[in-house]
Amino acid sequence: MDQVGLEQRAAGLGTRSVKKDSKLRAIDIAISMVDLTTLEGADTEGKVRSLCAKARRPDPGWDGVPPVAAVCVYSDLAATAVAELGGSGVRVASVATAFPSGRAARAVKLADVEHAVAAGADEIDMVIDRGAFLAGRYGQVFDEIQAVKEACGDAHLKVILETGELATYDNVRRASWLALLAGGDFIKTSTGKVSPAATLPVTHLMLQAVRDWRDATGELRGVKPAGGIRSTKDAIRYLVAVNEVAGPEWLTPELFRFGASSLLNDLLMQRRTQLDGHYSGPEHVAVD
Incomplete structure (x- = not known):
């Protein structure tokens, strides 16, 4: 890859401005693309229920805000999320395959997926075996992704590359x-547990792919940058x-997502600013 060219193009597109009358639409699109995420050892069923309520109605004080x-x-909390989100249209995604390290036997990884x-997860976010990839055992990585895809059944599969470790x-x-x-x-770029996580040049590269x-092939596949995207x-x-690299077809949650925990609050604050004409602080949105 042409590193200089890729980074220059990413930097150039990063300076593009969105006209004021288009900004509210862009914010709503971004909200609809958020995978609202909690992946901490201290997660509880109560925290997941609260997150699901926010996912359904991100800003209850305003009409017209799309759900995420x-x-x-994590997979042990997927059933809780499924129970809270049933019929809402908000999907349940579960990380699996020994997230975030991917260091486990394949049978353990597949059991995690199953x-x-x-439990009812609509989507599975798996991690590739970066050790195998960096050692050149590409066939092993390929076979494992295929096995996980089969174990997913009807659930969609997001494949986390952990680009910060791919060098x-x-x-x-x-x-x-x-x-x-x-x-x-x-x-998907990252687990969010490794720095750097998502970057614009890496996301450009994945959008090109x-x-x-x-x-x-004529087939449409999606891209999910995750980790470190915090502002509108x-x-x-x-x-x-x-829009510029892949095309407007990808401006849909079916083909592009943001993996984020704090981004949604800033999107909601900036949305209120667009409608009110003055800045709304973090005290006006629900705490995650």
Whole structure:
């Protein structure tokens, strides 16, 4: 990959501005693309229920705010999220395959997936075996993604590359194609547990991969940047990249998501600012 060219293009698109009359629409699109996430050891059923309530109605004080795309939790809390979100249209995503490290036997990883699917998860976010990938055992990584895809049944599969550990853009490109070839419905940048997480250049590269996949096969696959996207300004930069690199077809939660925990609050505050004409502070939105 041309590192300089990729980073320059990402930086250039990152300076694009959105006209004021389009900003509210962009904010609503971004809200609808959020995978509202809690992936902490201290997570409780109560916290997940509160998160699900926020996912359904992100800003109860205002009409017209779209629900988020999904709530993302650990597999042992998937059933709680399913019970809270039934009939709402908000999906339940569960991390699996020994998230975030991916360090477990394949049988353990598949059992994790099967448990989440049995609990009703609509989407599975798996992590690839970065050790195997970096050692050049691409066939092993491919076979594992295929096995997880089969275990997903009707659930959609997001394949987390953990790009911060892949070291080079060439590796990110190779891993993206490997995941697409093995059946991943989405390619996802990061677990959010490793720095750097999502970056615009890496997301550009992954958007190029799904665009090229569409051109080669006619199939549409999604991209999910996750980790470190906290502001409305950043989210809009990513939406510009989606439109310019992959195309307007990808400006939908079916094909683009934000993996985030704090981004939603800033989107809601900026949305109120657009409607009120003055800044609304964090005290006006629900605490996660």
